[in-house]
Amino acid sequence: MEDTLEELKAKIITLEERNIRLMEDLQTAENDKRYSEGELFRLQKDHSRIRAELERLKSPPLIIGSLRDVLPDNRVVVKSSTGPDFVVSVSEYIPPEDLVAGARVTLNKQTLAVMNVLPLPLDPVVTGAEIVEKPDISYEDIGGLAKQMLELREAVEDPLLRPELYAKVGIEPPKGVLLVGPPGTGKTLMAKAVANATNATFIRFVGSELVQKYIGEGARLVRELFELAREKAPSIIFIDELDSVGAKRMDVATSGDREVQRTLMQLLAELDGFTPTSDVKIIGATNRPDILDDALLRPGRFDRIIEIGLPDVEGRTQIFKIHMSHMSIDKAINPRKLAEVTDTASGAEIKSICTEAGMLAIRDGRDTVTERDFFQAKEKVMEAGRNKIKSAPTHMFG
Template structure:
C-alpha cells in the first residue's frame, strides 16, 4: 500500500495536469479565434486589393470620344458624328441594347475604331433639374381661403384630367392644355398650384420665367425644351411657370438683340405648348400679375385655354384666411376673425399672413405666450403702413 505522502503527491500532480490542460484548452481556443480573425482579415484585404486593381485598370483604360448618333443602319451599324470630325459609319458594341440607339442621342466612341461603346443619358441643365420639387408640396385645399371659385376652376382644368381622364372621353370634350392664373401679388396663385400638385400626387416643377432668359443665342429655347422633356419623363407632372410676363411679353417690331433672344424663347414655349396632347399627363400652369403685356399668341385657345382671375379676397374670404392662420396660433378668445376681416379692406392673403406673424412677434416682445387683440391692432397698423404704400387705416382700434 502506498503511503499517504505519495497519495498526496499524486493528487497534486493530477491537479497540476488538469490546470495545464485547462490552460492548453484556453490557448487552443484563443489560437482558433485568432485564426478566424486572420482569415476574415485576409479575405477583406483580398477584396480591397481586387477593388484597387479594378480601379487601376479602369483609370488606365483609354479615353472615349463623345459623339452624336445620326442614323441607325442594318447589320448593327450606325452613323455617328464625332466631336472631332465628320460623320462616320461605325459598328456598335455587343453590350449596347439596340432599343437605346435613338437618332440624336449622345454616345461614347472608341478612340481608335470609333465604335459605339455606350449610350449616354440626355444632358439636363442645372436650372431645369433644380426646378423639380422632390418632396410633394404639403399645401392642401384646406390651407387656402377665399378662393373657392378659383380653386374649382383650377381643379376642373388640371386635377380632373390627371385623376379622371375617362370622364372627358365619355363626355367627348378636351380639357384645357394650360391654365393661366392672373392677379395681384400675394393673392395665392402659387399656393393654388401647390395644392393641385398635392391633390394629384404629381411631380411639381416650378420655374420663374426670368430663369428662362439667357445671355447667349438659343440657350433660353434649349432650357424650355429640356424643361418639358423633364416634365414628360416625370409624368404625371405639373409645370408651374411663375412671372410668365418676363418671358411672354408682347413681341415688338423694333427690338434689341436681348429682346430677340427673349422672343426666341417665347416661340419655343409656344411650340412646346402646342405639342401637348389634351389629356396628357403633363399640365402647365402659368402665373402673372401683368396680363396686359402678355403676347396674344399665349392667350389664344389651344395654349392657355382657361384664364383664372385671382383677385383680392372679399370680407368672407379674408375671414376664412384669418381662421386658417389663427388655428395654428395661441390667441386670446377675444380675437374675432370677423372683426379682423372687416378692418382689413383691400388686403391680400400674403398681407394677412404678415399681420398674424407680426402680431405673434409683438406678443413675444411683450413676454407673453398668448396673442391679444391689441397685438393685432398694432400689427395691422404696421403692415398697412409699410406694405405696398397702403393708405393708413383709420385710427380706431378693433376692440374699443
C-alpha cells in the same frame, strides 16, 4: 513506497495542469487562426477591388458623340465631338431600344464603336428648380377663392384624375391655365393645392430664369424643363412671372430682345407639343396680362384664363380664420371684424398681419395674441402696402 506514491501523484497533477495549459494554448491558436483567415479573406477582397479600380482608371478614355441614325445591320451613324460623321458598330450589351436618334453615346477611342448610351444632360438651372414631390398645401388652406379654385380644378385636376369624363363627353380639356392677378393673391398656393390633390410633382420656375445671355441657351432650358416634367409625370409646371419671357414681340428689337423671342417661340412649340390629356399640366401666372404676346393666349395653349383679384370681406374672413386656427389667440377676437377693417388687403398681407400680431405678443412676453395686437399689426402692414402701391405704375394690374 509512500514517497514514491506522493511523487507519482504530484507528477500526475503537474501533467494535468500542463495538459490544461496546452489545451488553452491550442484553443487560442485556433482562434488566432480563424481570425487570420478572416483577415486574409478581407484583404484579398480589398486587393481584388483595388486591382479592378486600378484597371478601370488605366483604361483608355472614351469619346462623347451623338447618335445620328440607326442602320439595320447593327451599325449606327454617329458624330463624334472631335470630327465628322462615322458609321460604326454597336456593343452587343446595349439594348436596341436605347439607340434613338439624338442620344448621347460614348465611343471607343480607336474604333469609334458605340460602348454605352449616356443620359441626356439637364442644366443646373433646370434641376435646381423648386421641385416639391408632394406639396403640403391643401384646398382647406386657401380662402376666398372658391370660384377660381373650381375653374382651376376643372382644367387641371379632373384631366389628371378622371380623364374618362372628357372622353365620354367628347371634348378635350384645356392645355394650359393662366392665373392673372396682383401679387400675394394666392396664385402659387392654388397651383400647389392642385398638385397636392393629384399627387403630382410640382415644378416651379420663374420666367426670368429662362432668359439667358447666349443665343439658344434660353430655348434649351425650356426644352430641358419640359423633359424633366415628362420624367417626373404626373407633374404640374408652374411658370411664375410669365410676362418676363412672354412679352409681346416688337418689330424693332435689340439682340437681347431677339433672344427672349427665341425662348418664347420654343415655349410656344413645347405648349403645342403637349396633348391635353397628358400627365403634364402647365400653369402660368402673371400680374401684367396686358403685355403678354397674343400667341400665348390663343386657344390651344393657355386656354383658360382665371382672374384672381383681391378677396372680398367674406374671403378675408376665411383667410383670417385659416391663419388664426394655428395661433394661440384670445377667444374674444372676431375674424369678421378684422376682415372689415382690412379692405384692399391681399391674402399674403393678411398672413403677414397674423405673423406680425404674434410677434407683438412675443415682444410683450405673452403667449396669447389679443385683438389689440392684430390692429397694431394691421396698421404696420397696410401702411407698408399703401406706400408700395403709390410707387407702382397705374397700369400695373390692367
